[in-house]
Amino acid sequence: xxxxxxxxxxxxxxxxxxxxxxxxSSSVFSSLQWYRQEPGEGPVLLVTVVTGGEVKKLKRLTFxxxxxxxxxxxxxxxxxxxxxxxxxxxxxxxLVFGQGTRLTINP
Amino acid sequence: xxxxxxxxxxxxxEKGKYVELRCDPISGHTALYWYRQSLGQGPEFLIYFQGxxxxxxxxxxxxxxxxxxxxxxxxxxxxxxxxxxxSAVYLCASSPGTSGYHEQYFGPGTRLTVT
Numbered sequence: 001x002x003x004x005x006x007x008x009x010x011x012x013x014x015x016x017x018x019x020x021x022x023x024x025s026s027s028v029f030s031s032l033q034w035y036r037q038e039p040g041e042g043p044v045l046l047v048t049v050v051t052g053g054e055v056k057k058l059k060r061l062t063f064x065x066x067x068x069x070x071x072x073x074x075x076x077x078x079x080x081x082x083x084x085x086x087x088x089x090x091x092x093x094x095l096v097f098g099q100g101t102r103l104t105i106n107p
Numbered sequence: 108x109x110x111x112x113x114x115x116x117x118x119x120x121e122k123g124k125y126v127e128l129r130c131d132p133i134s135g136h137t138a139l140y141w142y143r144q145s146l147g148q149g150p151e152f153l154i155y156f157q158g159x160x161x162x163x164x165x166x167x168x169x170x171x172x173x174x175x176x177x178x179x180x181x182x183x184x185x186x187x188x189x190x191x192x193x194s195a196v197y198l199c200a201s202s203p204g205t206s207g208y209h210e211q212y213f214g215p216g217t218r219l220t221v222t
Contacts, residue, residue: 006149031208042111042198042213043150050208088149092208095140095163097149 003027004089004098012104016078021101023089024071031092032072034063036085037100043088046074079105109133111214113199119220120189128184128217132201139182140211141174142198150198156182157205189221 005024013019023032031050035043047056049065049072056063060083062075076083086100112131120126132139138157142150152166156176164174171189176182186193196218200211 033210041215042200043211044213045210048208048210086149090211092206095152095155095166097142097152100147100149102147 003096004091006087006089006098006101008101009099010102010104012106013079014106015081018075018077019079019103020073020075021087021103022071022073023098025091026070027091028069029091030069032065032069033090033092034072034074035088035090035097037088038085043086043097076103079103081105081107111199111201111212113197113214113217115217116215117218117220119222121222122189122191124189124221126186126189126219128186128197128199128219130182130184130199130201130214132180132182132199133212134180136201136203136212137179138202138205138209139176140200140202141182141184142200144196144198144216153184155205162205186219189219191221194219194221 007022033048034046037043047063052067052069054065060077064073084105086102088100089098114129140155141153144150154164154174159179171187174184196216198216200213202209202211
């Protein structure tokens with residue numbers, strides 16, 4: 001059973017475009033984390049969201065935690081090639097990651 | 108400062124052989140996690156330690172897999188009678204605690220190939 005469903009699985013866009021990726025679950029999480037992973041490396045934490053409805057911004061990245069704490073989104077404004085990577089969400093009390101969204105930003 | 112290190116970085120072994128994968132966590136981190144990641148997938152939880160004890164080993168796929176952390180620091184993941192399906196990147200992470208608020212710091216992984 002996949003507790004965290006991420007969509008889309010793959011996304012390839014041009015530099016400068018905006019995008020949103022999603023992390024959905026039927027379970028309620030006390031908190032949720034987003035990580036980014038580059039080839040040959042382990043995932044690196046981007047943000048932790050805790051409160052339902054919370055919005056956090058990290059430069060061009062905006063993270064939102066759903067009101068019911070079952071879903072989250074990551075929005076990137078004016079994507080750059082350096083944003084390329086595998087974006088993973090992880091629920092707090094379950095030691096599981098979503099399958100990830102593989103994002104490619106083309107120059 | 109030193110991050111999480113994993114050795115070896117790559118391991119090629121023949122089907123049926125025994126392998127050990129090592130993880131050196133960040134000093135002082137009490138929690139240590141093992142994950143397995145197949146190409147294009149997210150990390151799959153295997154086991155985590157709080158101190159020396161395995162707090163949750165529910166992700167270990169079968170009894171060929173075993174992990175230890177005898178002194179509460181370095182951990183070794185052991186795989187007996189390896190199978191081709193065991194081929195994956197094995198990731199180790201450590202954190203200051205097991206709360207969901209704690210960041211997990213990952214090592215670069217060990218790429219295991221079973222031929």
